[in-house]
Amino acid sequence: MKSKLITYTKRPRLKSPYLIAAWPGMGNVAVRAVEFLWEKLRPVEFAEITADGFFSPHEAWIVNSQVEFPRLPTGKFYYWRNPSGKHDLIIFLCEAQPAQEKGYDYAKLVLDIAVLFKARRIFTFASMPSPIDHLQVPKVWTTATDKKILKELSKLEVSFLRTGQISGLNGLLLSVAKERRIEAVCFLAEIPLYAIQIENPRASKAVLSAFSRLLNLALDFSGLDEQIKIIEDEIEKLIDYFKSGTVPGPISEEEVEKIKQTLAAVTRLPESARTKIEELFKNAEKDISRANELKQELDRWHIYKDYEDRFLDLFRTRRKDNN
Numbered sequence: 001m002k003s004k005l006i007t008y009t010k011r012p013r014l015k016s017p018y019l020i021a022a023w024p025g026m027g028n029v030a031v032r033a034v035e036f037l038w039e040k041l042r043p044v045e046f047a048e049i050t051a052d053g054f055f056s057p058h059e060a061w062i063v064n065s066q067v068e069f070p071r072l073p074t075g076k077f078y079y080w081r082n083p084s085g086k087h088d089l090i091i092f093l094c095e096a097q098p099a100q101e102k103g104y105d106y107a108k109l110v111l112d113i114a115v116l117f118k119a120r121r122i123f124t125f126a127s128m129p130s131p132i133d134h135l136q137v138p139k140v141w142t143t144a145t146d147k148k149i150l151k152e153l154s155k156l157e158v159s160f161l162r163t164g165q166i167s168g169l170n171g172l173l174l175s176v177a178k179e180r181r182i183e184a185v186c187f188l189a190e191i192p193l194y195a196i197q198i199e200n201p202r203a204s205k206a207v208l209s210a211f212s213r214l215l216n217l218a219l220d221f222s223g224l225d226e227q228i229k230i231i232e233d234e235i236e237k238l239i240d241y242f243k244s245g246t247v248p249g250p251i252s253e254e255e256v257e258k259i260k261q262t263l264a265a266v267t268r269l270p271e272s273a274r275t276k277i278e279e280l281f282k283n284a285e286k287d288i289s290r291a292n293e294l295k296q297e298l299d300r301w302h303i304y305k306d307y308e309d310r311f312l313d314l315f316r317t318r319r320k321d322n323n
Contacts, residue, residue, distance in 0.1 A: 005109055010046035012079045012117075014088040018215070019119040021092040021110055023169040027191040027200035030125040030170050033208045034093050036224055043078035043091050049109050051075070054098040061292035064315055071293040075106075077113055085216060090119060097168050107169060107176040114182060121149075122177045122184040124170040125207040127200065128161075130190040134235050138190035138206045145178040149185060156210055161188065187211060195235060201227045277307070284314050291315075 022034035051072035061068045073095035080089040090113065098106040114122060128141055143161040144150050150160065165171065166186055177184035187210045189203035205224050212219050280294040291314055298304040298311070 003109060003112055005050045006047055006112065007050065008047045010044070010079075012044070012046055012081075014079055014081070014090065014117050016086060017079070017088040017090050017117055017119050018121045018123060019090040019092065019110075019114045019117075020123045020211075021094075021169075021173055022125060023094045023097050025097075025126060025168050025170055026129065026196045027127040027198065027203055029127040029189055029191065029200055029203045029207060031093065032199060032201060033125050033204040033211075034091060036204065036208065037219075038078065038091060038093065039223075040219055041080045041089070041091075043080040043089065045076055045078050047077040047113060049075040049094075049106070054102045054106050055096060056099045061295065063292050063295075064288065068289065068292045071296055075110075082217075087120065087215065090114070090117060094169070103169055103172050104176065107173045110173060111176055111180055111182060114177075115180070120183065122173060122182055123211060124166075124173055124184070124186045125204075125211075126166050126168075126170045126186055126188045127191045127196070127203055128188045129193045129196050132190050132192055134192045134195055134202075134232055136190075138203050140206050140210045141188040141190075142210070143174070143186055143188075145174060145182075145184045149183055153185065153214070156213055158187070158210055198235065199231065201231060281310070281314075288314060 020034060020037070022030040024031050051074065055072050057070045057072070059070055061070050075092065075094035078091040078093070080091065082088050092110055092113070097103070111122070113119075130139075132138065140156075140158045141161045142150075142153050142156075142158045143166070144153060153160075166174065166188065171186065174184045174186055187207040189200075189206035191200045191203050201224055205221055205228065208219065208224075209221075211217070277294070277297055280290065280297055283290040284294045291311070295304065295311065298307055304311070
């Protein structure tokens, strides 16, 4: 199955693969879970979906006093050959949700890859806002495209989602898979109602634990446990303040952004993100027009201030070269 919207760098031969797909969502549960899996397995990139036509830019980037068109989000496929199990893995990771009216077409492209490589099953992760405390171990819920899979999932320590909706592509992909008669599963972890806009590594660990038990995949969660402790120590201080009732009305977007920045400042930057940032610096040194892509990545992790001097040096060096 060929598409001009998918670019391949490799055509790997895979053994009865499962496909895992993730997009950003509440608590960033899905993306952080898959990024952690990426760091542990070190899969190999082999394909990418073009961003043109699927995303609606809503901002302008300023580079060297000139307006530049913003970099569109990437959606990349990776493969991992399982040395001990029955199923290899295809990992799809997208930086953003596509425009709402384009979601269905985007999901079909992801499943085109699944069909091409004869993927046996699709997995997504998501969050479920619930009245729990941020220190509670979240319950994991699940749903699937048919009863046969549900029976298999009943062996895990999970609860079944009887009714409801799973918003965004982490949910829509399941419906499109059902339409195309491809088996699909979603694991959802509870997150506190009062912290839905803050990253929740505990929930990411919960969905990954369920997934790894199903696949008999051994994962070392120690790095994720460190991240959980750091974030929860900070969140506990903030939540005490919000629960005190001293802040009238709902939390503003500005206050939420300050919370995110505070948490990001004390969160260990994943090695994969650090590597990508270094690559983007090298690209920008060769081509200053790539600086907006670098700035976007630094902002995504809320660490621009940590790299500000080095970022501005890119432009200082260019001015010296021009003189």
